Amino acid sequence: MSDRYDLSAIAGDRRDISRRELLRRAGIGAGAVSMSAFLAACGVGGSNETGDQNQDDGLTTTKENGELNFANWPLYIDRAKGRRPTLDDFTKASGIQVNYKENIQDNETFFGTIQEPLANDQAIEWDIVVLTDWMIARMIRLGYLEELDHSLLPNFEAHAGQIYKDPVYDPSNAHSVPWQSGITGIGYDPKLTGGEITSFNQLFDPSLEGKVGMFKEMRDTFTLTLLSLDIDPQEASIADIEAATEKLIEQREQGIVRQYYGNEYADALLRGDLAATMAWSGDVFQLQFDNPDLRFVVPDEGGVLWVDNMAIPQNAANPIDAHTFMDFVYDPEIAAQITGWVNYICPVPEAQDLLLKQGEKDSYYKTVAESPLVFPTPEMEANLHGYKDLTADEEEQWQDLFQSVIQG
């Protein structure tokens, strides 16, 4: 497959501090963060509110307020010399001041912190939040998001890639537009596996005993396992999930799985503790700068395309400023600037040419532009699947089964 390539020629070519390096430093604090999140979660009592009472009463305002509160994930926007060029450019172009916070560590934890005010139809602090597609679907269902006014988003109409328009989780992008996306597939080190990995079933091979990493992210793990059982994830029934659970438990009991990982799988793969692991495309792209042998592959049975989206929470104070920003990042120049640093999949295909042009001066950008991990090939895209949108009941059933896998 074309999604393997050699990076040794440019390894170590990045002058500025790399996202990878930042990630490694940030990882030290991860445990502390989850602890505080844990404590925060303890304070949430049972509220009896439902989403039903959240009617759409329109945006709170019809004009720009010159202010934007933006909650995003860590290391998910370009940095240079301690500044964030995209935000600086935005303020210069629009006069809107951005209060940017990297306070989303994972979807569930963040949801836990904003659910209570949203369920009570109150405003939260943020005008834009970035959340993964399935969480966007859940929040739309609960009435927690404002509808977007697409007349304010001409750049999105003009420049967004075709697969990002009218997605299953948010028909006609009524409530969200993509920020970045990525692929869940397999990352591996051919030196340790002793050969190429092409199929997800190879992660169930007893010869890799103790050297396989799986995710504790339920949706990723179940979706890839369903695909390996030849089941369409969108149509998965509880019986299908039980079959997947059985397959995963057998894998664990045979001692093949080393650990169920969150973000820390990346370090384990780099250190050689893992030979093959479920992996996110953007991470492996970064890891290849440290170990050019590492490869990323979309399993033959299919991989997952997940999309992180920008959305405006119900009753946000500055919804028009939020629209202005959403449209701003669909300017191909800006999209190229963000992707050039973040290295996840860019929703603006035109950014590829701009990065190639930049690559004439700096081979790093050429690598980004030519990587199928940042700009996937059409064959890859054809073999990617989305997550199933789960109801609250399904979610609980899936979670319970998944617990029996990972809490061995």
Add this chain to the structure above:
Amino acid sequence: MARRSRRWSPVPYLLTLPGALWLTVFFIVPMFTMFSVSFQEGNFEEGFVFTGYWQNYTNVLTRYDTQLFRSLAYGLIVTLVTLCLSYPMAYWIARRGGKNKNLFLLLILLPFFTPFIIRTLAWKQLLGDNSIILGTLKGWNLLPESYQVLATSTAVLSGLIYNFLPFMALPLYVALERMDPSLLDAATDLYSNRRQAFLRVTLPLSLPGVFAGSLLTFIPAVGDFINADLLGGVNTVMIGNVIQREFVTNLDYPEGAALSFLLMGMIVIGVFLYARALGTEELTG
């Protein structure tokens, strides 16, 4: 000596008031809230309602009994090993430390000037399959290529023992240091040999330290989730990891709360039995 008035005075009560208020607001109120949450039913989308749903307890007990008992077993092992490691060390510092006692105590504490997480992450680096330690030994063919320490219960237990050692060593030191050495002379005068003197004088007098050290080690070790998270693998999941996941990822507050109270109940019963076994008078020393 001046005679103190025996009349009731409000001052001591007023002085305890801030502490009592603090505990009420930040301990008792949350405890009651969580206790009521543990009897709620529902899901995170539609909200949770109090229905007196006690089945939360039986559900989590049947589903997570392995992790619950594993955690208790880990806690016991950690307490015993830290006790065996710390006792001679604390004894030596208290009796033979001389002028340098404070220096030795500082040496025990020194690693703990670094945060917990960083120390544990350092272990992860050191014990990796191809790390400086294992990689080198494998290179010399002293270990098989597939040998691993990380992701085993040995790694988790070692991490816990290392991280909780001072909580055992310091109370032991305090108890042993407080002991009057002339008692040992008296024992010798009464024809006891060194072994008898230890068993009948030193050990009973150090029991308050053993008790305090055991509690300070056992209770946090049972509930710990960082060591299992960073050093463990698929068969070392502790109850702390399950509780953390129930709250943070699954947003299943009632089951998380029920598990927390089950764990607390087990610890309270365990500590009560332990106190009875050691004899409470000795503990107040």
